[in-house]
Amino acid sequence: MTDTILPLSIDGVGYTAAGRRLIDGISATLEAGPRTIVLGPNGAGKSLLLRLCHGLIRPTTGHITWAGTGAPARPGHQAMVFQRPVLLRRSTFANVTYALGLKGVRRHARKALALAALERAGLAERATQPARLLSGGEQQRLTLARAWALEPEVLFLDEPTASLDPAATRRVETLITQFHGAGTKIVMTTHDLGQARRLADEVLFLHHGRLVEHAPAGDFFARPQSREAAAFIEGDLLW
């Protein structure tokens, strides 16, 4: 891709709300390729970091820039999947075509793209059903299908399986792997160590709003450099 928006530069980013420093001086560069897992306990600032990167909120301090241009993210190049699926009160199919319309895809081209995306997510036979009557797992797969149809260069996922059962989680993880296989940069938060081990190529470990560790997944899990990360991984072994 010639007009790539990666790498993503996070430069001294802080975020303060109601006088509380929720994100504190995070700097990192996210390159195209490796699946980045943002790991940490609840309240570490993982979701906030994702929202900052995606451009939903503005950092209080520091800068987030794409491909070193200094320009804010161009819409259509990145997509986000939220912990709780947000679906329009329309059919499964219309939820996907709506997003395509916003991206500027012409009306006659939307149908084929939407059906292909639903097919991939295993939702083709649900196309005409109201989206909000789908099961929890299906709803999350629909948000992934919606993202798939948009062909983003970067896909942010905020705890996408936090409220799903193991079977639904597996299907979502399979889809995430397919995104990765298709060349989409994955940036995903989780507090689930097992999931991080399954999906991570590199890990950003957050604790109390600070970036404690940024390492390749193998190194992170085998030789955590910080006390916090070691304790977090240890906790998983004990449980």
Add this chain to the structure above:
Amino acid sequence: MTDFGDAFTTAFGLIASLDPDLMEIVLLSLRVSLTAVGLAVLVGLPLGAAVALFRFPGRLVVAALLNAFMGLPPVVIGLMVYLLLSRNGPLGVLGLLFTPTAMIIAQWLLITPIVAALAQQTVSDLHAEYDEQLRSLGAGPGRAVWTLLWDGRFSLLTAVLAGFGRASAEVGAVMIVGGNINHVTRVMTTTIALETSKGNLALALGLGMILITLALTITLSAMAVRDLASRRHA
């Protein structure tokens, strides 16, 4: 009691024979109220959505006015429109007083706040849920408003029905600004008031039955809409 029974019989007769006078009154009522509802939707929906979503100068004033108007008795709104349209009033030159147009204006003022307030509630609830997702998908403010209104269509339809219900049942405002002139501005509610006071119960009862049917239809429609919405969109 026989008077009462006779009145019922005559009332049914008027309805069954599609009595021209009765039909004229019913049709004018529908014309006035439906037009008022249509205009209230055109103004109320965008206004409610704007108050829900945007921070603009005067937003609080608009919100306060909407709520104040919602609670005003129809006769007071009628009086205000009367003063505006009367020969010496600011809009007197238009010569609208005692015309159906004046009645449409009064009812429009009566129900626009209802539609707007319900739209505001619906839109801000949906906005809380949709906001980040819509921005993530790249929806601008204009597109977002349209999406919220469309996705709130079932609640909004209920609001519109409520508005129509209030408009068609209202008597004070249209009496004042319409003047209840025979064959010109006489609608169901004003006729009922007049004919009852004249002791002509048959026509009043006939119109009353039509109004009750109308009210029942509206209520049942609203229930059907809510039921459909909850079955289709949880």
